[in-house]
Amino acid sequence: MPSPLTVGVIANPASGRDIRRLTSHASVFPTSEKANMVVRLLAGLGALGVDRVLTLRDRTGVAALLLRALDTHAALAEPQRWPAVEFIDQPIMDSVADTHAGVAAMVRAEVGLIAVLGGDGTHRAVAAHCGDVPLLTLSTGTNNAFPDLREATVAGLAGALVASGAVPAEVALRRNKRLLVRCVAGPNRGREELALVDVCVSRQRFVGARAISEPADIETLFLTFAAPDGIGLSSIGGAWAPVERTASHGLHLCFARNGETGVPLVAPIAPGRVEQVTMRTCERFEVGVSMPLDTDHGTLAFDGEREIELERDDRYEISLDWGGPLTVDVERTLRYAVSHQLMREAAYAASAVMRTASSRGG
The missing domain is CATH 3.40.50 (Rossmann fold)
Structure with missing residues (x-):
């Protein structure tokens, strides 16, 4: 049967x-x-x-x-x-x-x-x-x-x-693509986390309520895709250089601190909240490339939620691959x-x- x-x-x-x-x-x-x-x-x-x-x-x-x-x-x-x-x-x-x-x-x-x-x-x-x-x-x-x-x-x-x-x-x-973050040195060596949309290095030092809600908190952002009609952190990439889900690359964006110059962008980072950010750089992030993260301070957020409080001796690297899930x-x-x-x-x-x-x- x-x-x-x-x-x-x-x-x-x-x-x-x-x-x-x-x-x-x-x-x-x-x-x-x-x-x-x-x-x-x-x-x-x-x-x-x-x-x-x-x-x-x-x-x-x-x-x-x-x-x-x-x-x-x-x-x-x-x-x-x-x-x-x-x-x-x-x-x-x-x-x-x-x-x-x-x-x-x-x-x-x-x-x-x-x-x-x-x-x-x-x-x-x-x-x-x-x-x-x-x-x-x-x-x-x-x-x-x-x-x-x-x-x-x-x-x-x-x-x-x-x-x-x-x-x-x-x-x-x-x-689907995914972002893979690995701790390659330090007390948390061997830890791995994935993200389907975005990884953010946040200036907030503590996980707290997890959500990234203030544009001033965003230090660096990695995206698997960026739709021009999206919402959330990926909408920032969509406002400057949209990337399809099927594209062979993602995006790597860096943002200015107070007083630094850059390109001002307006994006809907949350429902009903259209905020301005100042972007310093925006580059393609290629599949198969590993990059060290600047993680001397702050927190790491995955798909919009802070999860890792960075410790001084930890060193992380990030890569983009096609190891994400199959979707209908x-x-x-x-x-x-x-x-x-x-x-x-x-x-x-x-x-x-x-x-x-x-x-x-x-």
Whole structure:
């Protein structure tokens, strides 16, 4: 008997609720909407053949609301086909450790892909453990540059087509760049961190509330890509020298301190906050090149959040490569499905299943 077609779902209960709601005009992403997005995702996945979904429990209410929706759906006279939902058995830590452990369990279960509902930080946490399992990215966080802002139902349809192999990987998936930071000397030698969008050397000496919210804090910035219509730190690069995700290079930018001269730029570094920065230099950062970081003081931030307080004897280097996660190109996947009449075939298959079930019932 063939194994059930299985997809993992990571819905970060903390995304869209961080301190940047206090320092900018970003909207809050409520728990109820995250649960609703998972439900809509189930509808898309189930319609095109996904049998099972693995997901995580939480203490904030996403899982509880999902269970309520599943009970309501099961009570319908003629419910649409949804996958069976299973919760991974693991302790709830109320931290990023939940995501790390959950993704590792999904990889061991050989899921066809992992749908991620979160911001840049959530996707970074998933990317650290997903290997070559593709990601279906859905934005629910703050200052998002990496995940897509897209209707979950539509994303679910594309995800099912990818997980089932109906759309070839070379059509549906794209490989992403990443920034890799290594400590090569000092007390933390051997430590490695990755970023999917940006690495910032911040002048703030302490991690504190993590978010980079003041332009004066930015010393150096490395970017994997920079969209002209982006928001967050990557929007600074997009305001000067846009770089596509598919480009063979990134950007390396340095910024002036008080009194230093440079090029003034205006960029939306947070929702509702358009700030001016003074850029001293902007250079291409090539794939495969390693560069030492000026880390005598301050903190290192990854995808907009400070994580490392620099110690005097630590020495770090940064590189850009194509070792980032595979992600689903939803539009390209669905265009292929339409051009190859996969939606019509799915409708015929569903009708055949319904006729078989009806005849057995009679």
